Amino acid sequence: MRILPFLPLAMESNWANYKHLQTLSQMLLWTAVLALALVAGTHADLPKAVVKLEPPWIQVLKEDNVTLKCEGAHDLGNYSYSTQWFHNGSRISGQDQSSYRFKVTMNDSGEYQCQMDQTSLSGPVYLGVTSDWLLLQTSQLVFQEGETFTLKCHSWKSQALNKITFFQNGNPMRFSNNNSWLISKANHTHSGDYYCKAFLGKNLHTSKSVTLTVRANPIDDEEAAKTEAENTITYSLLKHPEAVDEDTEPDYQNHL
Structure with missing residues (x-):
């Protein structure tokens, strides 16, 4: 029965230890949160x-x-x-x-x-x-007025092309043996669907169409962000190329 006077002291000691550990845990938690915030801030500044x-x-x-x-x-x-x-x-x-x-x-x-x-x-x-014989290449899909850009009529394995014609909205716009077309100071009239035709040996080939847009200069950051977003859009011809017509290109599959 003499042990009873010491029980409150033992309980008080355990409670003090608990409060000390709780305070220490909270301090460690806040330290970890602060460290993560500093790391995140540093990463964001890179x-x-x-x-x-x-x-x-x-x-x-x-x-x-x-x-x-x-x-x-x-x-x-x-x-x-x-x-x-x-x-x-x-x-x-x-x-x-x-x-x-x-x-x-x-x-x-x-x-x-x-x-x-x-x-x-x-x-x-x-x-x-x-996978195709011919491809019209561009550096992006959306341009700003006043920009200069190049279109290239590109052949599989860079085979020699002859009698190259560039089309815009179905109309022939440029005819030459040069497979690149430089468009300077673009404006809204240069928006449209583009493709090219060329002879690969004795066979005439046509590329798939690519849609290009020339926009007026952005008047604010929101318009600029919209233009940047449009530049990331990809067309079905990029992700789902159509099969080549086997009747007109009988040797294509054998070459590939």
């Missing part, structure tokens, strides 16, 4: 990486060679930072260089992003891969 295509075409033919380049802020100097590459949100294993060159297959269509040690994740750049 310059955003940029993916560039070389050559700059957003549409390519199967077996073309493509180079993707990850660029950061100009003040990064010449130091070679480790780079992470992503295809449709999944990391590309074995690729840690800022320049990534490969021969494309049909499975390579999709969005590409990159991130360097000293940058945040880049925005997505879409690359469309199709």
